[in-house]
Structure formats: C-alpha cells, structure tokens
Amino acid sequence: MCAAEESAPPNIAGAPEHFRAIFESSDDAIVSKTLDGRITSWNAGATRMFGYSEQDMLHQPMLRLFPPERVAEEDFILDKIRHGEKVDHYETERLHRDGRRIHVSVSVSPVRDATGRIIGASKIARDITAQKDANARFRLTASVFSHTSEGIVIVDPHGRIVDVNEAFCRITGFERPQIIGRTPDMFASSRQGPAEFEIILNALAQTGHWQGEAWSRRQDGESFASLVKISAVRNEQGQTQNYVVLVSDVTPLRRQQETLEHLAHFDALTDLPNRLLLSDRLVQAINASRRSDDWVAVLYLDLDGFKAVNDRLGHDAGDELLVLLARRVSSQLRETDTLARMGGDEFVAVLVGLRNHNECVQLVDRVLRVCTEPFFVKGESVQVSASIGVALYPQDNVDAEQLIRHADRAMYEAKQAGKNRYHLFDPDLHERARSRSEQLEDIARGLRCGEFELFYQPKVNMRSGQVIGVEALIRWRHPQRGLLSPAAFLPQTEGHQLAAELDRWVLDQALNRMAVWRAQGLDALTVSVNLNGRNLQQRGFAEALAATLASHPDAPPERLELELLETSALDDINDVAVVMQDCHRLGVRFAVDDFGTGYSSLVYLKRLPAETIKIDCSFVRDMLADRDDRAIVQGIVGLAHAFGRELIAEGVETVAHGCALLAMGCEQGQGFGIARPMPAEDLAAWIAGWQPPTEWTAAPAAK
Ligand SMILES: Nc1nc2c(ncn2[C@@H]2O[C@H](COP(=O)(O)OP(=O)(O)OP(=O)(O)O)[C@@H](O)[C@H]2O)c(=O)[nH]1
Structure with a gap:
C-alpha cells in the first residue's frame, strides 16, 4: 500500500446519514481526492455534471477531467492544499465524458485526519456554463449597444428614458446624464406635430411596434431626420417592461431628397415654381373656385425684346433680368397667387380669389407696368415690356392644361396686336373657330x-x-x-x-x-x-x-x-x-x-x-x-x-x-x-x- 492510500481521506460511505443525503442531492459536484490526485469520493452531482459514474471515477486520477492545457492546474491546486491553503471559486474548464467543455467554479479545501495532518482534498465544483454564456451574450449586447452607429434609447413603460447609447448622444448632441430620466418629447421638433406623436403612441399600444421617419431636434435646436424603429419589450405576462427605440440619422439623405424634389418643382434660375408645380397649383385653384364663386385668372407672360438684351449684354445679364423680373412680378401678386417660370422668357401667373373682371384687369395692368420699368443689370439700364395672355375660369370652363394653352394663345394675340399689352382669351370666339377646324378635320x-x-x-x-x-x-x-x-x-x-x-x-x-x-x-x-x-x-x-x-x-x-x-x-x-x-x-x-x-x-x-x-x-x-x-x-x-x-x-x-x-x-x-x-x-x-x-x-x- 502506498503512502497516499494509507492516508486517504475517509470515504463518504462512512459519513452520518444526513451528510450523505446532502452530499448526494447537491447539484454541485462534490469530490474528494488524495494528495496525489486520485478520487476517493464522487457524488451524484459529479455524475450529472461530468457524465461519469462513481464507479467510473473512484481511484481514478482527477486529471481525467482536465483539458490538456489545464493539466498544470492540478499541481498548483495540490500544492496549495499541501500547504493548508484553500482555493476559492476558481473559475476554470473541465471536460465532460462526451468531450464537451464545462465552465466550472471550483473551491478546494484540505482534508485533515484526526491529528490535523493534511491527507487529501475535498472539492466542490459548480457548473457555471449557462452563466458564462449569458455573460458572453450580455457582453455582446452591451458592445452592440455601445458601438453601433444607430442611436438606441431604452424607455420605461411610463415614458422615462432609462438608457441611451453613445451613438444616440452623438446624433442628438446631448450628454447621457442630460437625457436619462427625461421623456422623449425633449427631442420634439417643430416639423413634427402632436398628431404624429399620437399616431406613434397608438401604434405602440396596438401592435407594440412603430417604424417610420420622424423629425427631431438636436441639442443645438437644429432639426434632424431620423428613421425610427420602436419595439415594446414585454414580459411573459405580456406587460410592457421597456420600449427600445432605434434611431438612424438620415438627415443627409433627406436633405438630398428635398433638394431633388425642389429641383423637380422649381426653376433653378429664379427659384419660382416650374411648369409641373404650376399645373398642380392651377388644378387646386380650379377646384377651389368650383367651391366658391371666385374666378381664377391664368396670365401667360412673355417678355418683348428679351432676345435683344441677351444679344447686347450677354446671357448672364439676361439671366439677371429674368431673376429681377420674377421678383418684381411676384411683388405685385398676393400670397395665394402663384408665379411660375415656364422656361425662356415665359412666365405664368395663377391669380385666385378674383371677384370680378376689374380686379383681374387691374392686376394685369400693374404687372404690365412693372415689366416696363427699367432694370439695372451689369451696370446698365435695360428696358423691356411684356405681352400677356389672360384666360379666365370659369368663363373659360376647361381644365388646367387647356386654360394654360388658352392663355398662351391669347398672349400670342397680344404679341400680334403690337406687344406690351394683354389680350383676354375669348372662349366663344375660340369655340366657333374650333368648330370650323374640327369640321375641316x-x-x-x-x-x-x-x-x-x-x-x-x-x-x-x-x-x-x-x-x-x-x-x-x-x-x-x-x-x-x-x-x-x-x-x-x-x-x-x-x-x-x-x-x-x-x-x-x-x-x-x-x-x-x-x-x-x-x-x-x-x-x-x-x-x-x-x-x-x-x-x-x-x-x-x-x-x-x-x-x-x-x-x-x-x-x-x-x-x-x-x-x-x-x-x-x-x-x-x-x-x-x-x-x-x-x-x-x-x-x-x-x-x-x-x-x-x-x-x-x-x-x-x-x-x-x-x-x-x-x-x-x-x-x-x-x-x-x-x-x-x-x-x-x-x-x-x-x-x-x-x-x-x-x-x-x-x-x-x-x-x-x-x-x-x-x-x-x-x-x-x-x-x-x-x-x-x-x-x-x-x-x-x-x-x-x-x-x-x-x-x-x-x-x-x-x-
Ligand atoms: N438669358 C437667358 N436667355 C434665355 C433663357 N432661355 C431662353 N433664353 C433666350 O430668350 C429668348 C426668347 O426668345 P423670344 O421670346 O423669341 O425673344 P424676344 O426678343 O422676347 O421676342 P418676342 O417675344 O417676339 O418679343 C431667346 O433668345 C432665348 O435664347 C435663359 O434661361 N436665360
């Protein structure tokens, strides 16, 4: 019999009944071993944890459970035990019978005989694999939370912000402490009305989700466009624990989109509405006129002698004149009227809310007059005039496009009649002419x-x-x-x-x-x-x-x-x-x-x-x-x-x-x-x- 066997720690078989019961029912692995590392007791918890039975392991070296790279740990532990020291909550890995690695927290204590001599060690190992995995997941989540470029806001069920990530602080310009405990309306922008907030809250109440674009306000007051996704996090009972709000700053994209939309609807030179937007406005004006008794006038304005300005002073000067003219004519119109540039030296004004013929004529006269006042471009005084064709709705009861065409035709008449004047489109005359041309056709x-x-x-x-x-x-x-x-x-x-x-x-x-x-x-x-x-x-x-x-x-x-x-x-x-x-x-x-x-x-x-x-x-x-x-x-x-x-x-x-x-x-x-x-x-x-x-x-x- 070797010395180690001679001094083996007592087997659990000899322990009192209640100790045995605790020993066997524990979820932890409770094992004892000799000072040379051979197992002397092995509880059911150890069997569950490592997959080996007591029979398999008794007298076997403890090292069977060690992954190859951790073999040295056994000497380290036994050395401590020999010196009467304990190892507490030492986190390491051991091998399951099926080769799987198990994360364990190990505590090892010396076992002494009646004389106090150290004869072995008892060890309690706890399976911490699940906890380790959870920790890893948590670390990952935390890392995503802190490193993602999307802003994340966690809100409690009462609408108080409990956490925000760095990205959100970066997007909004606020410091974290300035945000925590506050409500999301601190970011409300004037571009977003309360009605829209209401929509979001309703969607959250009904489906637990909302996704869409929202305008919010940064710390410096500037508005920013964001793509927002809100999800309610619910517990097993279905009660909302938190709201997670993901915020992406899409302001540059939005601004680019707005620029494109502007370009599509406005003339680049004068910044007046273009033909497309004008049609839209005219359709609206006609609809509004149907509901009221007001008239709509369409003025088709073409400058007289504009080519000469271009020829004499250059295209840039011509451009400058067009811009000045646009401003001048606009100043004669009311808020509700629209002045659009059709291209070249052609403009169309839609005048709304007119009550009689006189009102229209006075406005047209004013426009004609301001067109003839001298312009100063490139240091020179330039004078032009305008020919204006006028079509009146509902006297000329046609659609928007035709109304513009009629005004254009009347403008042509004004030119023919000697320029610097207006001509009113006559629907009856046109009808007669039209019926002849239709008959000829x-x-x-x-x-x-x-x-x-x-x-x-x-x-x-x-x-x-x-x-x-x-x-x-x-x-x-x-x-x-x-x-x-x-x-x-x-x-x-x-x-x-x-x-x-x-x-x-x-x-x-x-x-x-x-x-x-x-x-x-x-x-x-x-x-x-x-x-x-x-x-x-x-x-x-x-x-x-x-x-x-x-x-x-x-x-x-x-x-x-x-x-x-x-x-x-x-x-x-x-x-x-x-x-x-x-x-x-x-x-x-x-x-x-x-x-x-x-x-x-x-x-x-x-x-x-x-x-x-x-x-x-x-x-x-x-x-x-x-x-x-x-x-x-x-x-x-x-x-x-x-x-x-x-x-x-x-x-x-x-x-x-x-x-x-x-x-x-x-x-x-x-x-x-x-x-x-x-x-x-x-x-x-x-x-x-x-x-x-x-x-x-x-x-x-x-x-
Ligand atoms: N500067 C400038 N000129 C333009 C622009 N678009 C068109 N034009 C010029 O504007 C002129 C318009 O032609 P017209 O309307 O026939 O010229 P006009 O001398 O006013 O002729 P009338 O209308 O018969 O009096 C042409 O010479 C075009 O080259 C522009 O964006 N800028």
Whole structure:
C-alpha cells in the first residue's frame, strides 16, 4: 500500500446519514481526492455534471477531467492544499465524458485526519456554463449597444428614458446624464406635430411596434431626420417592461431628397415654381373656385425684346433680368397667387380669389407696368415690356392644361396686336373657330375614308325630251349625320385647301363615271362639274386639268362641262379668260352658273368664253308668280341669244315652269320637275323611263 492510500481521506460511505443525503442531492459536484490526485469520493452531482459514474471515477486520477492545457492546474491546486491553503471559486474548464467543455467554479479545501495532518482534498465544483454564456451574450449586447452607429434609447413603460447609447448622444448632441430620466418629447421638433406623436403612441399600444421617419431636434435646436424603429419589450405576462427605440440619422439623405424634389418643382434660375408645380397649383385653384364663386385668372407672360438684351449684354445679364423680373412680378401678386417660370422668357401667373373682371384687369395692368420699368443689370439700364395672355375660369370652363394653352394663345394675340399689352382669351370666339377646324378635320377624314359620293341630276331638252347631260352634285354620306348636301359642309371649306381637294375629287369621280357610262352606250351625255371660280384662278389650273384628263383616257373631254360658280369672286377677268381658252383647247366646255345673281354678270357674259348660261333657280322658281323674276328670266334668255350662248334653266319644278320657259325660248331645263339628283347607278334606268310632259313636247315654238 502506498503512502497516499494509507492516508486517504475517509470515504463518504462512512459519513452520518444526513451528510450523505446532502452530499448526494447537491447539484454541485462534490469530490474528494488524495494528495496525489486520485478520487476517493464522487457524488451524484459529479455524475450529472461530468457524465461519469462513481464507479467510473473512484481511484481514478482527477486529471481525467482536465483539458490538456489545464493539466498544470492540478499541481498548483495540490500544492496549495499541501500547504493548508484553500482555493476559492476558481473559475476554470473541465471536460465532460462526451468531450464537451464545462465552465466550472471550483473551491478546494484540505482534508485533515484526526491529528490535523493534511491527507487529501475535498472539492466542490459548480457548473457555471449557462452563466458564462449569458455573460458572453450580455457582453455582446452591451458592445452592440455601445458601438453601433444607430442611436438606441431604452424607455420605461411610463415614458422615462432609462438608457441611451453613445451613438444616440452623438446624433442628438446631448450628454447621457442630460437625457436619462427625461421623456422623449425633449427631442420634439417643430416639423413634427402632436398628431404624429399620437399616431406613434397608438401604434405602440396596438401592435407594440412603430417604424417610420420622424423629425427631431438636436441639442443645438437644429432639426434632424431620423428613421425610427420602436419595439415594446414585454414580459411573459405580456406587460410592457421597456420600449427600445432605434434611431438612424438620415438627415443627409433627406436633405438630398428635398433638394431633388425642389429641383423637380422649381426653376433653378429664379427659384419660382416650374411648369409641373404650376399645373398642380392651377388644378387646386380650379377646384377651389368650383367651391366658391371666385374666378381664377391664368396670365401667360412673355417678355418683348428679351432676345435683344441677351444679344447686347450677354446671357448672364439676361439671366439677371429674368431673376429681377420674377421678383418684381411676384411683388405685385398676393400670397395665394402663384408665379411660375415656364422656361425662356415665359412666365405664368395663377391669380385666385378674383371677384370680378376689374380686379383681374387691374392686376394685369400693374404687372404690365412693372415689366416696363427699367432694370439695372451689369451696370446698365435695360428696358423691356411684356405681352400677356389672360384666360379666365370659369368663363373659360376647361381644365388646367387647356386654360394654360388658352392663355398662351391669347398672349400670342397680344404679341400680334403690337406687344406690351394683354389680350383676354375669348372662349366663344375660340369655340366657333374650333368648330370650323374640327369640321375641316372631319371633312378631310371623310375624304380619306371614301364617305363622299356624287349624285347626278339630269338636264333635258324639254321640247324634244332628249337627255342632254347631267350635273354632278357632291353628297357626304356622314357616318353620324346621314346624307349631307353640299350646303352642310362646303361653306366651311371656303378659302381652305380642302375646297380644291374636294373639287379634284369630284372631277376625278365624274371622269370615272363618264367612262363607265360611255361603256354602257350613254356616250352622248355631257357631265357638268361645279368649279369654284377661285380654283380656276389658281396657278397651273389648265395644266392640272390636262393631266387629270390624260389619266382618264376613256372619258371624252368634250363631254365635260365645268360650271363656274361664284363668278363675282373672279379677280382678273382677262386672266380667267385665258385659262378658259386653255381649257377649251383640251376640249372642255364651260357654263356660267347662277347667272343673274352677280352684279357684273353682263361684263362676264361679254368677256368670259363660256358656251352656256345657267339661269339661276331663284328667278325660275318664282317667275310664275313674280313679274320681276319673269322679266329677268326673259332678259337673260334675250342676252343669251344676243351673245350666241346656249341656255339652260335651273329650278324647273313643275310642268308649268317648263311651259313658261319654252314659251320664252329656253328649251333646256333641270330641276325637281324633271328629276331629282340620283345615284349614278340609277341614271340609266331613269333615262330609259323618262317621258317629257306632252305640254312641253306639244308646246308652240317661242316667238
Ligand atoms: N438669358 C437667358 N436667355 C434665355 C433663357 N432661355 C431662353 N433664353 C433666350 O430668350 C429668348 C426668347 O426668345 P423670344 O421670346 O423669341 O425673344 P424676344 O426678343 O422676347 O421676342 P418676342 O417675344 O417676339 O418679343 C431667346 O433668345 C432665348 O435664347 C435663359 O434661361 N436665360
């Protein structure tokens, strides 16, 4: 038996019962060992802690539990024990049976025999792994708390700040002691109203969280933008223990955003609202005006002679003038009005709350006046003026964009009228003009879509019954308005290029139709096409006609008659006569339409080489009842005979009209009494069935 065994500390088996009970039920590991480190007792706590049973460990060296790098600790401990010293709460690591490391706090005391001689050591080890982990987590949390760049504020359930981190102090500029114990409203900024605070508190009460942007105040009074996240920390019973507030300073980002927003809505040179913001303000002004009885005026202002300033003094001087002008005009407006720069030297003012026309005019006059006062730029006195277009809402009851456009148009009128003045947009006038342009657009569309067609009205020799020709009359089969006669759309084309386009279309169609009829054996028919006298005066008319005829080789030119309308509009009879002669050479004939209605009829009759005269239907229609008309018709018949022209009467509505005309010596007629205008396809059948009244065929020859 070795010396150590000889002097081994007593085993627990020999201890009194109650000591044994304490020994076995302890959570701590209670172990004793000899002075050479062999285990002499091992409690259940040690088994739980290290995973080895008492059997496993009795007489085994204690070193089995030591991690390799801690082996030296055993000598250190035993050395102390030999010298009668204790080791108290020594924190170290030991190995579990499964290889896991366990943090333990160890206290070791010498065990003496009855003589007081040290014979071994007893050791109590406590597992402090969980505590160690918790400490590590705490240290980590504390380090995050102190080192994060986000500000952290811990608030108690009563709203008192219990802790803040360094970052928060840095962000706010306050020292920690200045904050602790206070409430978060010490950071309230004027940019954040109490209503917003209320929203935050409600969200916290309901969900325990709030996240959003908030404006707060730093110690120096400056506002700062922060991204804030607030979470309620609740205990197991659901009661709020604390609020944790995370604060990131996003002021630079916010400022950059504000700058961008400013740039998007304001003009960089004058800092006035730009077009975008103006539209917004105008929409609001219109809405407000709808609710009240006030008017809104839109002033479109364009400087006169601004280019000259740029040219003479340079672009910078021009810029300076624009800035000064912006200030000057603004000073004439009220708080609630808006002045915007549209670009270049164009500005738009929206005036609101106007009660009458006078108020508006006075303001506009003032603006005009300040624009003409001299400006001092680059040491020089510069004078400009402005042209202003004004559109008034609700008189001009249109949307914001259109109101601006109308003001712009009125400004253009002001410029046209001589500048340095205003012009008020007239919605009625505009409506009339607009409806004409819309109609023209519709006609052009109709032409493109093939909605026009020609009807043909027969012309006959009333005495012989012979069908001598037809007059082509344009109709518009309008998709919405039905079949329209020329009076419903031709006047709108007056003076517009569409008039000539329609004439060309008519001529083309008529020539096509002539070719068809010719193929059907109806080649003796003359086809008359109406032609506005103005078109005849257009340069190159005869050449264009020649080209058209050439493109219709199956339509004989000598069967084409051009009926000249509006002869009173002919400027130069001699020129027109030359054109007519050119057309004659192509084989084409002419008739003077509506004869008798123009003042210069006689002169025309003498000078214009037209083969035929058409007596206007207005005289013919009434000649049976009106002696004057009858006399006129008689006179025209006489003139035609005297000048050797052919003659035809329009407006033959009854057999009696025909009889009267025949009696006067006019044998050819056209009118409802003979036939109404009809589609081209119906003509052949009509001709086949046409029988002149016997009153006509049997009528005695004129005297
Ligand atoms: N200095 C300066 N000039 C500008 C700016 N934007 C446009 N312009 C110039 O402003 C002038 C505007 O043209 P207009 O309105 O036709 O010039 P105007 O002489 O006032 O002509 P009227 O309006 O017919 O009287 C042009 O010469 C542009 O080059 C700017 O931001 N600064």
